[in-house]
Amino acid sequence: EAQVTQNPRxxxxxxxxxxxxxxxxxxxxxxxxxxxxxxxxxxxxxxxSMNVEVTDKGDVPEGYKVSRKEKxxxxxxxxxxxPNQTSLYFCASSQGGGAYYGYTFGSGTRLTVV
Amino acid sequence: xxxxxxxxxxxxxxxGAIVSLNCTYSNSAFQYFMWYRQYSRKGPELLMYTxxxxxxEDGRFTAQVDKxxxxxxxxxxxxxxxxxxxYLCAMTFSGNTGKLIFGxxxxxxxxx
Numbered sequence: 001e002a003q004v005t006q007n008p009r010x011x012x013x014x015x016x017x018x019x020x021x022x023x024x025x026x027x028x029x030x031x032x033x034x035x036x037x038x039x040x041x042x043x044x045x046x047x048x049s050m051n052v053e054v055t056d057k058g059d060v061p062e063g064y065k066v067s068r069k070e071k072x073x074x075x076x077x078x079x080x081x082x083p084n085q086t087s088l089y090f091c092a093s094s095q096g097g098g099a100y101y102g103y104t105f106g107s108g109t110r111l112t113v114v
Numbered sequence: 115x116x117x118x119x120x121x122x123x124x125x126x127x128x129x130g131a132i133v134s135l136n137c138t139y140s141n142s143a144f145q146y147f148m149w150y151r152q153y154s155r156k157g158p159e160l161l162m163y164t165x166x167x168x169x170x171e172d173g174r175f176t177a178q179v180d181k182x183x184x185x186x187x188x189x190x191x192x193x194x195x196x197x198x199x200x201y202l203c204a205m206t207f208s209g210n211t212g213k214l215i216f217g218x219x220x221x222x223x224x225x226x
Contacts, residue, residue, distance in 0.1 A: 004157075031212050033212065033214070035216075040122065040218060041218065042120070042202065042216050042217055042218035042219050043158070043202065043204075043216040043219075044216070045213065045214060045215070045216075048212040048213060048214075049212075050212050056212065056213070058213065059215070090157050090158070092157070094212075101160075102148060102150075102160030102163060103158075103160070103214065104159075104160075105157030105158050105159065106157055107155075107156065107157055108155075108156075108157055
């Protein structure tokens, strides 16, 4: 089944403890992206990647890191999480960018930072 | 001012009604316009996309883009309870389609 897989689905952590949210897609998509979703603010793009080793900032990249060493994987790293990063995170992938083909989204990771 | 504005609702309609969902935007460089649907506890899924101005129809769904007014719409005919979801508009630029800007989403409830 074609899908984007994120792990974990739920995560509670403490301020300052480094964490990684993994994302993997099995569709051989070139584009991958991370979003966070907050009430009243909608989906905001954190980072996106056009191909292996090619990444660019979205609208809210502060406090996040990404890497794209393999085509199928695009992990999101929070090196020193803070409570304002409590959110619902989505990973997504696309065959040729968000326009023609749209992004296929994962099921989300609900992160709570205390 | 946000680049893309969308009334969050909630919007409640009876089954069979015609639903109109709208977004306005400020950046005239947007060329591609999309609508995503998101069910509770799920990721968004692409519903429709339109390039530049004009209409596009797919079954009960019609997407309209008016670039002169910076306004896009999604119409749902003969709405069904299964259409109850959050609808998000999204936009991107020609030449940089990896960057996708979403509206806040409108929550729709269709009552039987």
